[in-house]
Amino acid sequence: MKNLKFLILLLTFYSLQSGAQNLRVKIFSESQFNSLSTEAIHGNYQIHSPSGYIAEYNEGQSLHLQLNTSKKLHLTKNGEFLGLFDTLFILQSNHQDYLKIKPEGKVTIKPRQYEGDFEVTANQRGIQLLNLVFTESYLEGVLRSEAGTRCAKEYYKVQAIISRTFAKNNVDKHEKDGFFLCDAVHCQAYYGRYNGESKAINEGVKDTYGLVLVDSAGKSFPTFFSANCGGQSAETDQIWNVSLPNYVSRPDTFCIHTRQANWEQYIAKKEFLEYLSKNFFFDLNDEFLVYKALNFEQKQRKTFFIDPSLGIPLRDIRAAFNLRSTFFSCEPVGEKILLKGKGFGHGIGLCQEGAMEMVGQGKTYNEILKFYFKGSKLSTSAFPINHW
Ligand SMILES: [Zn+2]
Ligand SMILES: [Zn+2]
Structure with a gap:
């Protein structure tokens, strides 16, 4: 069983290189830290190094990792020393398992909970933590981080489709660093797993399972979004140095009386x-x-x-x-x-407050996507794997 799980991990790595199912997301990407503790909240985990199995790590138990002066990871479990390593893998037993991670940096970093597997390495800035996570599980975390937990289900459907499309279009964004996406606004905010705070988040992702936006030629549609466009969307060359023909400025009356108008x-x-x-x-x-x-x-x-x-x-x-x-x-x-x-933000693409207002007026996710992403249509992607 131990070896099987590790074999699966290796296969996952190969499949990632050949086109991808699982995502590799750098977590706590904006923080610097040389040590961390982690606690299994639900389920059992295994710890591996590239040369094999090290130990089990069960519900309620905690691990501690510290970079020593020669940049090796000093690993202890419940206070017991387990060795020095360059790379460690923390592997869940099944998809429902999750754990809590608390990095220990110079400034206090709030702990977060995550599903999936983990790859821990040392780099110049300290410990690098990657979360290997199913797309749909990642999306629940993104929805919670980007839109909060109080939106209506129809809004989460909109956000799920554009965030799924974004992830699909940007899996190579950090390729040179050995991962796909970071967890900061640079890519999409992903501050840990969805903790069951809102059923609408879970249903929004589930009901749109695998759906992405494409253009009329069936090619990926770039899906940018910002909090409020101020009543008129921006064109990409007004904000960045690229001109994307999919984005033509248009008025938006849905967001002009909202909170951040x-x-x-x-x-x-x-x-x-x-x-x-x-x-x-x-x-x-x-x-x-x-x-x-x-x-x-x-x-x-x-x-x-x-x-x-x-x-x-x-x-x-x-x-x-x-x-x-x-x-x-x-x-x-x-x-x-x-x-x-x-407005608030770059104003390109989906206007979040406008979309929420449209939901309030009874518009469907399809109508909202058509309004903000003119010329786009929905398509099923082979990209995600569900974790339910
Ligand atoms: Zn990024
Ligand atoms: Zn707007």
């Missing part, structure tokens, strides 16, 4: 103008130009500040001042500038 932020005039002058040769002696900057207006989404000829991308201003969106207008108020903005 509007924002305001004050910036000192001096700071704002100095930023422009320092980074974009903006002439502070040109009174007309300064007036234009202080009274910049965006009725429709623009790509550049004031005028394209000045070459000041709005996305740069957003990043520099940590703004909620690039969709803002300016107004001078004393020594400050008041930025009045719309």
Whole structure:
């Protein structure tokens, strides 16, 4: 049995290399840590190194891993020393098993629960933890992390389809680092397993099992999403340096009265103008130009500040001042500038708050996907494996 499980793991590795069923997700990817503890919450686990079986690890028992000075993993189980290793595999006995992991870094890192198997290695930054997890189980975790636990089932169906499509389209995003996706917003937020907080999450994934979005030629459709588009979606070249023909800006009346529809932020005039002058040769002696900057207006989404000829991308201003969106207008108020903005996030693709509003108005997931991803259609992917 021990060897069988390990054989399955090896086969899984081969199948991953040849086109993939299980996902390899780097977890706690934004944290740095040299030690961690883990506790089996449900089910039994086995610990293996590349040369074979090491030990069992059962419900309620805990493991501790610490990087020593020669970058080896120092492994103990319930306080008992089990050896020094370069790589360890922690393997579940069946798909319902899950465990808790608590990394121990300089700053406190909250523990999280995970299903699936684990690969633990040392790298330059400390311990690297990979979660080998079924797509549909990963998706439940993504839905919980990206949308919270309080949405309606119909909304989770929408999010499940676009997150499944995203995972399918991006399995090579971290290929050079030896895994598929990270667990941060860079890929999709995945902060552990769905803990049964909302049946709607589970049903949303189940009811759309295997469904992904494709374009009219049957090719994968890029599925971006953000919290609120501010009433008009952005085109990809306004935010990134790529132009994707699938995305044409369109109005969205569903999100304009929702929670994150509007924002305001004050910036000192001096700071704002100095930023422009320092980074974009903006002439502070040109009174007309300064007036234009202080009274910049965006009725429709623009790509550049004031005028394209000045070459000041709005996305740069957003990043520099940590703004909620690039969709803002300016107004001078004393020594400050008041930025009045719309939306939250890049505004490309699905608008989460708009989609939630559409669900509230009785629209189906199909209608919502058609609205936000024009020209897309649903297709069944061979990609996922269920874990139920
Ligand atoms: Zn990533
Ligand atoms: Zn919107």
